[in-house]
Amino acid sequence: MGLFSFLSGNKSNKIQEFKERGAIIIDVRTVNEWNGGHIKGAKHIPLQEISAKISEIKKWNKPVITYCASGGRSGSAARTLEKQGIEAINGGGWKSLQQKLQR
Template identity: 65%
Template structure:
């Protein structure tokens, strides 16, 4: 098991399950990072804005796959969403997530 799998878990099966259920890809990087490249169709809400957007995100009524540059911020975002009764998983870095989709 690689270090990243140990830290972030191997969630390929969960990602595929979420994808089948029309999950929203939520990119939590900064605007300049997002503008430099992102997964097509992903929604951009910077990590620091997640707490103020919980009601909006709940209204999507869909599971959420979070992503960022490396997986650290998206892990934090997924935890915040889960703590607010939103089904979410950490998709990790956006580039690696894009390959899994």
């Protein structure tokens, strides 16, 4: 098992843990990307709007899983949320996250 396999497995475990704790899933992609398909039950908050929605997200009082197309924007969103005291994890790309959530 390589280093990246280990890290990937660890991320899957963290995603499952968040899921079991009732995590809110946030899609940070554009409206056009969202309209092209998304994870059922996810909330759509484009990356540019995350900072403006911090107080609303805090009120949910739940951990957050962010996702986008490949993981770059969702990583940025997760870091922004963490800096504001919200427990968040980067779920990566939406299709791979969808598979992990179905386990």
